[in-house]
Amino acid sequence: MTVRLLHTADWQIGKLFGQFEPDQAALLAEARFKAVERLAALASEEALDLVLVAGDVFDAQGVADRTIHRLFNALAGFSGRWVMLPGNHDAALSESVWTRAARLHAIPDKVSLCLAPEPLLLEELGVAILPAPLTQRNTFDDLSEWFVSAETPPGMLRIGLAHGSVRGILAEAIDSANPIAAGRAEQAALDYLALGDWHGSRQVDARSWYSGTPESDRFRANQSGQALLVELTEPRALPTVRPLRTGRHRWRSEALTLQVPSDIEQALQRIAGFSTDEVVQLSLSGQTDLAGHRRLRKAIGQAEGRVHSLLSDFSALRLEPTADDIDALQADGYLGEVIDELRSQQQGGQGEVAREALTLLAGILDERRRDTGSGSKAGSDAESCMESKAASKANTTGAL
Template sequence: MVTLIHTADWQIGRQFEPFGPEDGPILAEARLEVVARIAQLARERDVHAVLVAGDIFDAQGVSDRTIRRLFDALSGYPGPWVLLPGNHDAALAESVWSRAQRLGVIPPHVHLALQPQPLRLPTPGAAVGGLAILPAPLTQRHTFEDLTAWFDGAETPEGWLRIGLAHGAVQGVLPDDIDSPNPIAAGRADSARLDYLALGDWHGTLRVNDRTWYSGTPEPDRFRANDAGNVLEVALPGPGAAPIVTPYRIARHPWIALHERLDVASDADRLAQMLAELPAQAVVQLRLSGRLDLAAHARLQQAVQRAQARVRALRLDSRELQLQPTDADLAALHADGYLGDVIAELRERQSGAEAEIARTALVLLADILREEGGGHP
């Protein structure tokens, strides 16, 4: 039995500016840290090779230090690594790969699949002669021809496993809004007599067919329910036999998107409990809609602030949430007379072009009145 780790879309060097100076650098660092965990897993599982199906780097212009750190992270697994250029790190005439070669940082056990030609990896001790890796490296960011077509006629040694390695969009399988148009025929594994086709570009784990899989990115980087955060262990019994594919959850930071509609006070309390139970390393996008009274909103504010202090990152979008002060709210705030009129006007303006300004003003005014009057939500 020959075993592989299949991974892709590391996006080393990606920056997360929208998360600010506290969380952004930590999320960027996590992309390097997960590579070290992949190396540890490969060593523990004693696999024969690790295949990385493109987009190892997020951009051609990453720093020399980042390049060095990436190759240092591979040292935890001494077996062969095969790195394929993707659309973010295409094998241009001058590229991140040519810089890595000039820096002299590529160790002997790391193979750059920069050319569309078979790469032979012997597998001592296995029942098969070895792995014949058929790579389809991207030499530009976008192409409209199927770079895996040459796999069909590629000659490989008798008794060796035929493994395809590519980065792009399987036709008729993926949504239209993926990162790259680079096409891959849905039946390539069959037409090229592949024992396994390891793919990158789709950031979630996805089975196309028995022999064709996307591993997804090992560390999620967007709010999408596509089962990101895995690597795949691929067990190959022998030439022609169906592979056995096992996902391993390896991500540190789960990305969680929540869209909650709030209509009554108990909805806010339920959401507060949900926020309290989020994993500490979670990256959360919280979108709120509906309407709440001021007291319930104040409790929810506190719950959100506690969650923001506890989880890795929490981004709040409350533009669709309206505040509806009740008589009890106004009494607690002692907001009668002119102040009551101001609150009523702000409440009405939440449905127009100034909705966000009115809602923010209403929250601030309520907070000021509580502080001055000692009121409680």
């Protein structure tokens, strides 16, 4: 008797991705449906017996009816049995996304929902599923404890299905909701324990694994974007577990520090290396002159049109205009006098304040010069706005 199954979790269908622009967020949300379709195709190609989903099928209880229908339609590529467990995002409340799905008649016959802590016997496969469904978002009781005393027919494989944090993995100072005892698989004589909640694949012990989410959704190097192909040959034999790549998008976090001119060249090379299916979080720190700043902005603009999504953070990057930068701004009249005054004051007791004011003003004037050069109405509107900002800042620095 050999049972081959796919272990997956944390689909979080309906996730909003509010940190991204609306069009990018919509594509990331769509990618989660595509990931489920890939799981179904994979299960069919591998001729698997079963797919286990260890919680957080949905990201929230209030997802749209259309989202519910789309999710269950995405399962069409695999005709075998799907077993789903409520997690903390889609807990089995008295009124939940699951009860709504039932009223919508959206749940196919091939899907078994584990809404209560009782064995699910799949006699045709020789498998007994012991589920620990969450009936509220957070609990501090171990809902898998009943596995230990659960009776199942002799000769059937015992598979636990739970969603939460195995004790002893997180730092001692962290109180983790939805705990699961370490060693639960051995204590309950489980042949395999399929876990959800962690978004990266991770082996807990010889019989217990987190599958992670099938489509990455965070900037962490935690082996996400995978599912687990599990083979069980007979009761009490150790399972064979093989991670399978399922995710399309790679989430990548880059932190670039700029100090000397050569750092700009290296940063531009890194940015040019961002690829089509990547979701990138880019933070820049250190300092650069106006020319370097313009080159960075241009490279990032080009990358935004190439990668799937890009979040850039310039807040820790200081703009340090050179004397040539200032001369090139061609500020005359009142603003020219302000720039000259600020340049002279950088050497005095208020040098830091003067430098910050000069940097801000130089950046405003440089942006105004580029907008004006475009000859567009937007450039003209920007020029008027920049003049106002510059004059306000100049008045503020008059107290130096």
